[in-house]
């Protein structure tokens with residue numbers, strides 16, 4: 001119920017118009033969770049602000065996977081003390097992976113924190129905000145949803161044609177270095193029919209043209225329900241008006257022959273696979289508990305590229321896993337040559353408390369780790385350069401998703417279906433091309449960027465006639 005004074009009510013408590021500032025760290029799952037949180041808060045009369053000073057409620061949606069994101073969060077949280085001193089009433093909340101495992105400690109340790117909420121309770125955010133404004137404070141909610149079903153409807157708060165759709169949550173793999181099974185819980189998939197209905201609704205009523213299926217391990221989808229990820233892709237591929245289907249992220253153990261064939265058959269499916277390998281050494285993979293060998297991994301790439309020669313493969317690599325020998329590191333360098341990744345995300349190993357790797361003896365120094373990371377990155381750039389050069393002269397369909405302005409000149413950009421960012425050079429300075437579909441011919445490339453020009457414009461309608 002909304003009154004004329006722009007006040008909303010929740011459980012009889014008055015909610016005047018307020019502003020929320022939200023900071024999201026980490027992966028796309030977290031960004032999507034933030035959007036979901038925002039869709040709930042809108043119903044409590046909150047609108048977003050980019051300015052912390054202007055906000056009534058601050059929310060940090062945290063990531064526990066990488067050390068850097070972790071450190072940034074603690075530093076940003078420390079800065080909020082300054083806001084408290086200005087005398088304005090500001091509520092502060094922490095959500096996400098750190099709140100799931102350390103919510104209670106955070107509440108005790110940081111006086112400025114009002115509440116903490118874990119990854120499995122984000123759909124209860126309204127109740128928690130209500131509790132705070134009703135006078136309750138200093139609480140942490142990090143319970144798990146114990147029901148066997150995972151059923152949600154995708155919420156979007158933006159007006160653009162791209163949407164993330166959660167299809168599976170949690171992870172059962174327990175890789176020895178990874179905190180995710182502890183922060184996101186056990187694997188649970190939505191039902192295939194529910195996702196297809198959700199996607200159809202988004203396409204028909206919200207103008208969505210591109211979807212990204214999300215999960216820690218999307219290709220493990222459906223195991224508990226007798227369904228498969230490939231079946232889901234085939235079903236989504238039938239949705240008229242949907243231009244592109246992307247997904248992230250996958251585990252090599254769960255890449256089935258059926259999924260490989262889906263990449264041949266489904267025209268709406270982006271020809272891109274992000275398949276984290278983590279190391280080129282079988283002995284390191286064993287210590288990581290990754291459940292595949294390099295030989296198997298390379299065989300998957302070969303099959304994938306055979307099924308669809310346009311496939312572009314990217315990966316993740318961890319440099320300096322505990323006790324990684326120089327020989328094991330060299331095996332990763334060799335793998336880069338063999339795999340010919342289009343792109344990698346690479347990191348030095350960092351200890352995550354509570355994981356098996358945290359208990360391993362480790363003789364590597366930060367210096368060795370840093371040097372190995374630099375070697376991996378330099379080698380990958382050498383590999384990427386000729387791969388990108390092959391794009392020159394080719395035409396790709398691109399959805400324009402942003403621009404940069406330098407020295408008064410605007411340059412629009414977008415992503416190819418195979419996930420390469422392209423900057424477009426020949427568009428009018430005076431028109432708005434955001435969310436337009438274009439065919440873009442690539443004229444020049446470097447190891448990290450592609451420049452092209454538009455050869456055909458389709459406006460904002462998905463151009464596919466499938």
Ligand code: SF4
Nearest residue numbers: 171173174175178180
């Ligand atoms: S597959 Fe391994 S690395 Fe990926 S989320 Fe699960 S435990 Fe973490």
